[in-house]
Amino acid sequence: MKSGKRALFITSILFIVLTIQTQGQEYKFLEGSVSGITAGSGIEKPVTVKVIYDNYVKINELQPDWGYAVLIEGLDKTILFDTGTKPDIFTSNLRKMGLDASKVDFLVISHEHGDHTGGIPAFIEMKKDIPVVIPYSFSDKFKKKMTGFGLVPLLVKEPARICNNLYTSGEFDFQIAEQTLVLDTKKGLIVMTGCSHPGIVEMLKKIKSDFNKNIYMVFGGFHLLQKSDKEMNTIISEMKTLGVIKWGATHCTGDKQIQTFKDSFGENYFELGVGNTIVIN
Numbered sequence: 001m002k003s004g005k006r007a008l009f010i011t012s013i014l015f016i017v018l019t020i021q022t023q024g025q026e027y028k029f030l031e032g033s034v035s036g037i038t039a040g041s042g043i044e045k046p047v048t049v050k051v052i053y054d055n056y057v058k059i060n061e062l063q064p065d066w067g068y069a070v071l072i073e074g075l076d077k078t079i080l081f082d083t084g085t086k087p088d089i090f091t092s093n094l095r096k097m098g099l100d101a102s103k104v105d106f107l108v109i110s111h112e113h114g115d116h117t118g119g120i121p122a123f124i125e126m127k128k129d130i131p132v133v134i135p136y137s138f139s140d141k142f143k144k145k146m147t148g149f150g151l152v153p154l155l156v157k158e159p160a161r162i163c164n165n166l167y168t169s170g171e172f173d174f175q176i177a178e179q180t181l182v183l184d185t186k187k188g189l190i191v192m193t194g195c196s197h198p199g200i201v202e203m204l205k206k207i208k209s210d211f212n213k214n215i216y217m218v219f220g221g222f223h224l225l226q227k228s229d230k231e232m233n234t235i236i237s238e239m240k241t242l243g244v245i246k247w248g249a250t251h252c253t254g255d256k257q258i259q260t261f262k263d264s265f266g267e268n269y270f271e272l273g274v275g276n277t278i279v280i281n
Contacts, residue, residue, distance in 0.1 A: 027143060030133055030154040030168065032161030037211055042185040043165045047074035049192070049219075049278040052093050053084030053119065055251055059275030062093050067115035068194060068221055068251045072181070077105040077163035081181055082194055083119030090119030091126075093274055101126035106162055107151065108133040110194025111178040112142050115251075124149045133168060137177035159210050169207050174198035180220075182207060183280065188216030188245075190280055195221040195252050201238045208242065217246035217280070219272060225254025232257055236264045248272050 051058065053069035067085035072078065080101070084090045094101060104127050110116055112134075128150035134143070136155045146153050156179055159170040169180040169191070176197040183190040189211055196203055200222045208215055227235065239247070249261045250272040262269050270278070 025140075025144065025147070027153045027155050029136075030131075030156050030160045030162065032167075034159045034161065034167055034211055036161075037167075037184050037213055039213065040186060041165075042187070043075070043183070043280070045074060047072065047183060047280045049280065050097060050099065051250075051272050051274055051276045051278075052097065052099070053082070053090055054272055054274045056271070056273035057275065058271070058273035062096055062274040063089050064274050065089050066251075067118065069116070069119060070192065070220075071099055071104070072166070072183075072192075075163050075166055077166075078103050079106050079108055079162065079166065079181070080104045080123065081108045081192060082110055082116040083107075083123055085115045085118040087119050087122030091122045097275060104130065106131050106133060108162070108168070108179075108181060109138075110180065111135070111176050111197060112138050113176070113195065116194050117142075120146075120149065124151065133162060133179075135171040135177035135179050137171060159207075167211070169203070170210065172198040172203060172206070180207070182211060184211075184213070185216060185280060187281075188214040191215055191218045191220075193218065193220030193222065196223045200224070201235060201242070204239070204242055204244070215242060215244045217248075218244050219246075219248030219250070219270070219278065221251035222249050222253040222257070224249075224257040225252060227254070227257060229260075232260045236260065240264075246270065248278070 050071045053067045055066050057064040069082045069084040131154045132146050132151040133154045136157045143153050156168050161167050165184045167182040172178050178197050181192040246268050247265050248270045249258050
């Protein structure tokens with residue numbers, strides 16, 4: 001083999017080896033089954049969900065922006081679900097709401113889009129060295145970035161327990177890997193969504209089947225802003241068939257589509273918006 005070709009061959013081999021070593025990082029999977037969920041299981045005391053980041057605003061002193069993040073308190077662990085888009089807005093809203101990021105035990109990311117992950121650099125200035133629960137199919141780049149941030153990636157494929165009475169739905173197999181949070185209550189399951197890219201109805205059907213329990217409440221982004229009136233009527237009909245009682249739609253749902261929810265569900269519909277607190281009993 002001529003020297004030039006030999007050098008090229010060796011360089012190629014070294015590149016492959018280095019690539020394998022870089023991509024060979026091992027990550028842990030979230031462990032914890034959903035076998036403890038029964039018709040009578042669920043939280044024993046109130047859980048609060050505080051909206052830190054949203055397109056809409058509940059308290060005027062806070063800043064709305066395209067994105068989503070909520071803080072879940074009242075369980076045996078404190079959970080931050082998504083982080084919004086802009087680090088400065090995330091930090092400002094958090095502090096004005098009097099919330100302490102250092103108390104967060106788990107960061108959970110619904111999907112790998114900037115309007116749900118953009119606030120992570122601000123968050124790690126306040127808390128590091130905790131698990132970040134993410135779908136298995138997130139990019140290697142994102143996983144390595146989390147490690148570089150001082151967070152500990154925990155990968156999700158199937159439904160699993162995060163802490164007492166709070167679960168991940170598991171990863172939905174779609175073009176965009178996504179997960180939701182599922183809170184177990186004696187009234188039924190509470191499903192918290194990020195953007196619902198795989199389709200809110202299909203997601204709820206799978207959750208109801210996987211957890212073998214009725215869904216009582218659903219809130220978050222539903223990603224319906226491109227849906228026509230006819231499509232919305234079909235979606236609303238399917239949602240009612242599922243038997244869900246309480247609904248709250250925000251973020252990527254769409255203004256017109258949110259109004260359809262208000263009209264369809266009446267007193268069983270509730271608004272979100274930055275600064276709002278949802279109390280779950």
